[in-house]
Amino acid sequence: MDVHVRGSGAVEPFLAARDLLETEYDLELPVIVKIREDPDERTMAGHYDDRHELLVSRRAATSAMARELALHEFAHMARYEEGHPSHVQSTEEALFLALAGRSVERRKLSQCYQIANHMKDIYADDITLDIGPTGKLVDFMESSLAAALAETPPPAPGEWTHETASADPEITAVNAAFALALLERHGAIEEEHRLYDLADAAAADAPGVSLSRFKQHFRSLVEDPGESEYRKALVEVTREYTLSGGTRAAD
Template sequence: MDLRIRGSGPTSPFLSARDLFETEYELSLPVSVQLRDDPDERTWAGHYDDHHVLNISKQAASSAMARELALHEFSHMARHEQEHPSHIQSTEEVLYLALAGKRVERRKLSHCYQIANHMKDIYADDITLAVGPGEKLLSFLESSLAMAIADRPELPARPGLERLSTSADPEITAVNAAFALALAERHDLVEDTHRLYDLSHAAAMDAPGVDFKGFKRRFRELACDPDASTYRQILVDATRAYVGGEGLAAE
């Protein structure tokens, strides 16, 4: 992998991630790592005709998750070069097919994009977890879900549960929990007694209108190499399951 790191900051996490990645995979295009000053800059990959870009804040690049974040983004790049359906399917096209004629709340529409991103992440992390350990990723999923559950809007009180703020939507939190648990189960990262099960149960209980088990099954059982039509239908069905509706997508 031709790796170029731009901006002042640590380089070892990216070099280490490259070495792990190249034990099983390779990228045809060079990768430019852009270290950004904004600590709130999320980590994301950009894809161009002649290169990929890994955007990451200096703060994230100095964190304990830096290598894992880089490895995850390299995996997205690999899926993009493979032209995997999850990474080339237009989310806007899927939303048009799934939601035509429906009135959908803006927040739910944004959640549909998140569901599509979860499916992309499943396929990227099939690569990530094939070449690297999963302990840090599992801890990240657990802590992120715990924070979201603590950050929910006010609901009818349950013993021992304190509401801290009103910023986390319980419906998408339940879907996020289904994704986290599905990914962990897909790669045998958890025992039956792991705390992630308790957290996921709490998230599901707070969003009774969300088919938690159904979403967990959808994420966990994604076929490794679906064709474009099959994948589009999977994403249409998941979108309709979240907002309501049924039927086949148009070809």
């Protein structure tokens, strides 16, 4: 597995992630890592005929999670090369099937793509949690959910739900379900962990979203699905989300 790091920054996290991946997996195509100044996009991976590319902000490349983030993206590349349905099927096609004949607001549509990415992440992290340490990931998910909850203002009097550009309660609840599902899937979290309390708080902020149902959607994804099986799972979770909390006309 060839990894080439371009830009000003340490190469060690990426080489360490490569070494971890190579204990169980390999990539046929080389990986070009490009470190850039833009801090807004933590990581972004692209796949081409002759290479994979990983764009990483300098902030992410120098963070305590740099190796884990790189390993996560390398795992996505491994899933892509093996032709896993979650990584080669068209997300747009599945969402079209799920939403045909329905009017969905732009906010929820963009969040459906985020949910589809969660499903990809489940399969990528089946690799990372199998070969790498889990402690940092658990701490990262806990801090991320806590931050999202802190950004969500209390509801106005008489209102059940509230929305902000920074922290939408409905997708925050789904994100909590994803975190628990992933960690439970690999036995990486204890029953009394604080993440469960944070997830309950997220669920309370979004009473129209079933934390348990979305957790079951993510946790029960089969390891090696066929194309139609994976498409069906994505269609089901998309339909459930667009119906949660009520629906409104598209923007």
